[in-house]
Amino acid sequence: MNRSIIEALDEQQAEVVLEALLPYPDLEYASEDIAAFIAKRWPGRVIDFCAGKPSS
Incomplete structure (x- = not known):
């Protein structure tokens, strides 16, 4: 995975x-990494995502 893109x-x-990851009930390897990289800048977005409630 090219983390610089994320x-x-x-x-x-x-x-x-x-939002594209929402249909997947369990995060695995690469998707966990994607969420972790996003959380570095927008932790609230990832918290909402993990709670199943995308931010508007």
């Missing part, structure tokens, strides 16, 4: 990526 996302793009 780390370069703006907040709106990060939200789109998190």
Whole structure:
């Protein structure tokens, strides 16, 4: 995975990526890494994602 791409996302793009992961009940390896990289900049977005409630 190219983490620099994930780390370069703006907040709106990060939200789109998190929403794309919602259909998957269990995060695994790469998707965990994606969420962790996004959480470095927008922890609230990832908390909402983990709670099953995407931010608006």
